[in-house]
Amino acid sequence: MLEIRHNAPVPNFAANLHYLFNEVPFLERFALAARWGFRAVEFQVPYDYPAEQLAALLAQHKLALALIDTPTGNWQGGDRGLASVPGREREFLTGLDKTIEYARVLKPDCVHVLAGVYDSATPYELAEDTFVANLKMAAEALAKINVAAVIEPINNKMEVVKGGEQYVTHGMRGFFLNRVDQARRIIDRVGHENLFLHLDLYHQQIMQGRLAETLRENIGVIRHIQFAGVPGRHEPDVGEINYPFLFDLIDELDYRGFVGCEYRPRTTAEAGLKWATPYGISLTKF
Numbered sequence: 001m002l003e004i005r006h007n008a009p010v011p012n013f014a015a016n017l018h019y020l021f022n023e024v025p026f027l028e029r030f031a032l033a034a035r036w037g038f039r040a041v042e043f044q045v046p047y048d049y050p051a052e053q054l055a056a057l058l059a060q061h062k063l064a065l066a067l068i069d070t071p072t073g074n075w076q077g078g079d080r081g082l083a084s085v086p087g088r089e090r091e092f093l094t095g096l097d098k099t100i101e102y103a104r105v106l107k108p109d110c111v112h113v114l115a116g117v118y119d120s121a122t123p124y125e126l127a128e129d130t131f132v133a134n135l136k137m138a139a140e141a142l143a144k145i146n147v148a149a150v151i152e153p154i155n156n157k158m159e160v161v162k163g164g165e166q167y168v169t170h171g172m173r174g175f176f177l178n179r180v181d182q183a184r185r186i187i188d189r190v191g192h193e194n195l196f197l198h199l200d201l202y203h204q205q206i207m208q209g210r211l212a213e214t215l216r217e218n219i220g221v222i223r224h225i226q227f228a229g230v231p232g233r234h235e236p237d238v239g240e241i242n243y244p245f246l247f248d249l250i251d252e253l254d255y256r257g258f259v260g261c262e263y264r265p266r267t268t269a270e271a272g273l274k275w276a277t278p279y280g281i282s283l284t285k286f
Contacts, residue, residue, distance in 0.1 A: 011250050011259040013281060014040035014066035016226070019262055020269040027057065034061035036273060037281045042067040042260045044112070047098065051105035058106065065108040066258035067150075067198075067224055070138070071095035072114060081114020083138070084131035084176040086122060092134050096141060103147050109258060110148035110223050112198055113138045118176040127176060132189045139192035148223050150198035153183050155206040170233040170264070171203065178207055180214055187221060196223030200262065205230045205241055212249055219253045228263035235263055237275040247279070 015021070015038040021029040027049070033041050041063050046054055058065055073079030073091065082092040099111055113135060118127055139149040155171035156178050177183055180199070187195050199222050201211055208214070215222070227246075229239035236243035250259065265272040273281060 011225075011247050011255070011279065012040060012257075013038060013276065013279060014042045014064075014258040014260045016260050016262040017041050017043040018045070019264055023268055027053075030057040030061045030063060032269075034063055035284050036270070037284060038063065040064040040066045040258050042108075042258070042262075044069040045072065046102055046106065047071060051102045055105050055107075064258075065106050066260060067110055067112060068099070068102065068106065068108050069112045070099045070114050073116070078117060080172050080175055081116040083113050083134040084115045084118065084127045086126050086130045089130065089134065093137070096134075096138055100141055100145060103142065104145055108147060110150045110196070110198070111138075111142055112150050112152055112224070115151065115176040117172070117174040119174075128186065128189075131176065132186060135186070135190045135195055136192060139190060139195040143192075143194040148196055149192075149194055150196045150223050151177060151183055151186065152198035152200055152224075152226075153177050153179050153203060153207065154200065155203040157206065171206065180204060180208065180218060184218065184221070197221045198224040198226070200226040201241065201246065202226065202228040202230055202233060202262070211241065211246060215246070215249055215253060219255060222255065223257050224260065225250065225255070225257065226260040226262040232266075233264050234266045235272045235275055238266075243275075 015033040017026065017029045017033065021032040024032065030041065046068050070081060073082045082088045082095060103111060115131060135149065142149045154175045154177065156173055156175045157171045183197055187197065197218055199218065204211060204214055227236055227243065228234065229236050230241055231239060
């Protein structure tokens with residue numbers, strides 16, 4: 001099993017640069033994350049920028065990189081990854097090669113291997129078999145460069161429920177991988193020591209709940225955690241989830257991976273970071 005590369009106090013929060021500080025252009029968000037006291041960042045899709053440019057920004061601001069994703073495929077055409085999509089194995093491998101090229105330079109702790117959207121006309125068993133085969137290759141290839149492979153159950157809902165816009169459910173309609181028990185079965189089928197669970201507490205609350213039990217039951221295979229408030233996918237200090245309790249539990253369980261702040265600020269990132277002050281995240285004055 002790969003060793004996690006840091007031994008910082010936990011939770012070790014990583015700013016998600018696709019969601020936080022998006023009042024400024026992407027390349028300026030690294031500086032803001034560092035100024036607010038983050039020691040790590042994550043961003044799903046690095047491929048719009050040269051890897052060397054991103055690595056230089058990480059080094060300049062003394063930031064670790066927690067996570068990147070494999071390429072989504074044709075996002076505008078409805079793709080949300082390709083790993084479980086039969087018939088597109090060659091495209092998946094091309095994307096994996098690109099991910100490894102970037103990971104060699106950026107040195108993320110882990111790579112989220114995006115499962116993709118499930119076509120109900122495809123037998124489920126075929127989609128799962130495709131996912132398992134592609135994950136075996138991804139886990140092995142990433143192990144060779146000391147990067148963990150992770151899979152993330154994502155809620156398959158995208159709707160506004162009674163109560164208005166603040167109750168929008170942010171998910172991926174039709175996404176293949178939705179539940180933790182499904183992910184654990186697939187991890188067991190792959191049988192590679194470099195494949196782990198990426199647990200997003202926002203998605204888990206929508207699909208199954210039982211957050212504390214899920215953390216306790218799966219802590220041995222969890223390599224990355226993300227969170228957001230439910231409903232609305234905003235800061236963790238609003239909504240139905242008791243995040244201070246869960247953050248304490250993550251600490252109690254001696255989890256040493258990163259915890260990604262993957263939420264949509266209600267207004268601006270800076271205005272919404274008051275929740276993080278007790279965890280050492282606050283604005284540094286220059």
